Amino acid sequence: MGKLRIDNVVLRFTPRMGRPVTALDRISLEVDENEFSVIVGPSGCGKSSLLRLVAGLIQPTAGAIYLDGKLVTRPGKDRGMVFQSYTLFPWLTVQDNLEFGLKLGGMAAEERAAVARRFIAEVGLEGFERAYPKQLSGGMMQRVALARALANDPDILLMDEPFGALDSQTRSLMQELLLKIWEHSHKTVLFITHDIDEAILLGDRVHVMTARPGRIKAEVAIDIPRPRSVGVLTADEFIVIKRRIMALIHEEAVRAMS
Amino acid sequence: MIASFLEAYTAPRREIPRRVYLTVSALVGLGGLLAWCALSYGGLVRSDFLPTPVAVLQAGIDMARDGSLLVNTTASVTEIMSGFIIASLISVPLGILMGSFKIVEAAVEPVTNFVRYLPVSALIPLLILWVGIGIEEKIAVIFIGTFFQQLILIADVSRGVSQDLLDVSYTLGADRRTVVTRVLIPATMPGVMDTLRVTLGWAWTYLVVAELVAGNKGLGYLILNASRGLFTDQIFLGIMVIGLLGLISDQLFKLIRDWLLPWASNP
Numbered sequence: 001m002g003k004l005r006i007d008n009v010v011l012r013f014t015p016r017m018g019r020p021v022t023a024l025d026r027i028s029l030e031v032d033e034n035e036f037s038v039i040v041g042p043s044g045c046g047k048s049s050l051l052r053l054v055a056g057l058i059q060p061t062a063g064a065i066y067l068d069g070k071l072v073t074r075p076g077k078d079r080g081m082v083f084q085s086y087t088l089f090p091w092l093t094v095q096d097n098l099e100f101g102l103k104l105g106g107m108a109a110e111e112r113a114a115v116a117r118r119f120i121a122e123v124g125l126e127g128f129e130r131a132y133p134k135q136l137s138g139g140m141m142q143r144v145a146l147a148r149a150l151a152n153d154p155d156i157l158l159m160d161e162p163f164g165a166l167d168s169q170t171r172s173l174m175q176e177l178l179l180k181i182w183e184h185s186h187k188t189v190l191f192i193t194h195d196i197d198e199a200i201l202l203g204d205r206v207h208v209m210t211a212r213p214g215r216i217k218a219e220v221a222i223d224i225p226r227p228r229s230v231g232v233l234t235a236d237e238f239i240v241i242k243r244r245i246m247a248l249i250h251e252e253a254v255r256a257m258s
Numbered sequence: 259m260i261a262s263f264l265e266a267y268t269a270p271r272r273e274i275p276r277r278v279y280l281t282v283s284a285l286v287g288l289g290g291l292l293a294w295c296a297l298s299y300g301g302l303v304r305s306d307f308l309p310t311p312v313a314v315l316q317a318g319i320d321m322a323r324d325g326s327l328l329v330n331t332t333a334s335v336t337e338i339m340s341g342f343i344i345a346s347l348i349s350v351p352l353g354i355l356m357g358s359f360k361i362v363e364a365a366v367e368p369v370t371n372f373v374r375y376l377p378v379s380a381l382i383p384l385l386i387l388w389v390g391i392g393i394e395e396k397i398a399v400i401f402i403g404t405f406f407q408q409l410i411l412i413a414d415v416s417r418g419v420s421q422d423l424l425d426v427s428y429t430l431g432a433d434r435r436t437v438v439t440r441v442l443i444p445a446t447m448p449g450v451m452d453t454l455r456v457t458l459g460w461a462w463t464y465l466v467v468a469e470l471v472a473g474n475k476g477l478g479y480l481i482l483n484a485s486r487g488l489f490t491d492q493i494f495l496g497i498m499v500i501g502l503l504g505l506i507s508d509q510l511f512k513l514i515r516d517w518l519l520p521w522a523s524n525p
């Protein structure tokens with residue numbers, strides 16, 4: 001479960017005033033089942049738009065997206081999402097935030113509570129079940145958001161720069177946590193970032209995007225063995241891959257300037 | 259000493275000790291009272307322009323004794339609360355819809371923006387024609403004075419709910435209806451409470467206008483009536499009771515907000 005195919009997707013915005021903008025131009029990519037795929041690209045290249053397309057929150061101008069062979073036409077709980085902004089429901093406790101999707105799915109109360117507790121433990125937030133989001137730090141809120149998405153058991157997890165707003169230390173901790181969780185769940189993930197280190201550290205595969213209009217420029221397989229930890233950031237093989245990706249992005253930056 | 263004072267109290271948004279806060283408030287209040295005493299007892303201003311504090315207090319005691327203070331206050335509170343509650347019952351749901359559904363916005367916003375700028379007093383002749391000169395007219399003035407403002411403010415609150423919050427709900431399996439009832443509406447509640455609190459204050463400011471016409475009771479009537487006989491002590495009393503009631507209702511709202519929405523961060 002969780003094989004994603006993006007097929008020749010074009011996305012054009014036609015604002016009420018001003019000229020139409022082509023945000024994404026003939027994007028094709030595949031994410032295999034149980035693969036951790038990362039997209040890197042410069043700011044404004046259409047990464048968020050691509051993820052919102054996969055989530056079914058917006059519709060492509062042309063092309064199609066399939067999850068497990070099924071055409072994506074609308075949002076659904078088979079595609080869970082974690083945003084860069086804080087999206088916990090402020091009026092619900094941590095426990096109730098996790099149960100939100102489960103309740104909509106019609107799960108019985110006891111089972112719901114048990115599932116929520118399991119994922120709260122998984123992100124290391126035992127003891128905060130009854131806390132409201134306003135009582136949590138940014139990192140803790142993103143951990144709850146991750147747990148909430150995972151508790152709903154989606155086929156693919158979409159993450160749009162989920163650690164982008166966090167300080168670098170918290171960010172490292174979150175990356176380690178995500179690696180640990182992924183190690184034993186092997187969920188299909190499509191992860192967006194503009195941090196190359198983060199992309200290589202987390203991904204099985206990194207797709208490099210071009211500046212506007214967004215296209216897929218290259219695809220780099222990351223064959224660093226797992227389990228990984230932030231230690232690999234200084235490994236030789238890591239540096240080699242990083243240099244390659246940086247060269248691709250630099251080439252792109254130069255092209256965009258001229 | 260002065261340097262450390264400046265250091266501690268000139269930083270924007272820095273908390274200051276509660277004791278200092280209360281002392282400053284009390285000093286300013288006391289200063290106002292002293293200035294009032296000086297002006298009135300010192301004979302700097304004629305007593306029919308500015309009554310003494312004791313005269314106002316005496317007027318209050320007299321009117322409390324003969325029951326007229328209670329009658330007038332009750333009448334005004336009834337008018338205010340009726341107009342305000344009716345306005346809120348309509349403006350809250352309509353405003354939430356208006357801020358989140360373009361079709362409702364298209365229907366409601368143009369006429370709202372038109373009516374909102376009309377001075378309520380200009381509508382009074384029409385109101386008299388339509389609903390008469392009884393309590394209905396007063397309630398209608400309060401209603402018109404608050405409803406359209408509430409509508410615009412609440413629509414803004416609704417518009418301001420983060421798109422990501424709605425979107426994440428869809429990805430958790432919510433349908434449109436659920437997103438509106440379980441996400442959009444709760445998300446607007448702190449903003450709605452703040453709007454109601456502010457507009458309740460505004461409702462009080464329409465009281466005198468409301469009781470301008472053919473009144474025979476109410477605090478606005480009391481003030482208008484007293485002004486005919488130049489009873490400045492009673493005018494002052496009326497103004498102070500209105501101010502006090504406004505203050506009390508504002509504080510009540512604050513308490514209700516903290517009690518109903520303990521999860522909301524403070525504005």
Ligand SMILES: Nc1ncnc2c1ncn2[C@@H]1O[C@H](COP(=O)(O)OP(=O)(O)OP(=O)(O)O)[C@@H](O)[C@H]1O
Nearest residue numbers: 013015021023042043044045046047048049050194
């Ligand atoms: N609703 C919209 N209407 C018009 N243009 C839009 C809209 N949403 C996005 N765009 C444009 O599409 C392009 C891609 O936006 P998008 O947010 O997907 O980029 P991004 O790669 O996620 O950027 P960032 O790294 O800053 O998050 C941008 O140039 C943006 O201005």
Ligand SMILES: [Mg+2]
Nearest residue numbers: 047048049160
């Ligand atoms: Mg983005």
